[in-house]
Amino acid sequence: MNTSAADRALVMIANCVDAKSLRQIAANARRQGMSTVARAADLRLYEILPSEKPGTLEHDVWRSIHALEDTLTKERGTTTRLSRTRPKIACVGELETIKDLIMRKEPSEGFHMLLERQMAELTFEAVALRHADRFEIAVLDAAEQRLRAAGVASSK
Structure with a gap:
């Protein structure tokens, strides 16, 4: 994932409210070695999970x-x-x-x-x-x- 793809992913993560999507983004980012994107997806997930x-x-x-x-x-x-x-x-x-x-x-x-x-x-x-x-x-x-x-x- 290049820098512009990572930047787009971070913007998408910031606006995402779907737990399944965030989990998938984090998994894909980990697989591609993009730890910053994976961490951002994880932290956003923890923000939206509580009821x-x-x-x-x-x-x-x-x-x-x-x-x-x-x-x-x-x-x-x-x-x-x-x-x-x-x-x-x-x-x-x-x-x-x-x-x-x-x-x-x-x-x-x-x-x-x-x-x-x-x-x-x-x-x-x-x-x-x-x-x-x-x-x-x-x-x-x-x-x-x-x-x-x-x-x-x-x-x-």
Whole structure:
């Protein structure tokens, strides 16, 4: 794929709202060695998969979950679900789940996995900072500190 084809693909990805199409674009791009196009298609896919309203805390939480699950599924070659996070959300909701994970002494496995895959903006810590009005100062401070310790500049 040449530069103009990649540019056209990126424009198409930005406007695409069909999950099947985005998956196909990502697969084709990977096959052709166009990692930038594949990543853009994947990130757009994670943006459109959640059924929650874009811009909400809930949407951002599910975007993170979809991103990690999809990435792990591709890497492992078998469907992977966050088997502790999903039930916790079903029990206490997105807000409490994020608070609990951020306030733990050690970062969650998902935090490390997202950082390793260059998706720091999808960590629950980053999500909390983007929705600061929904969290107590202690949670925001813990999120900020964890990201800083990991070498990630936050947007707080």
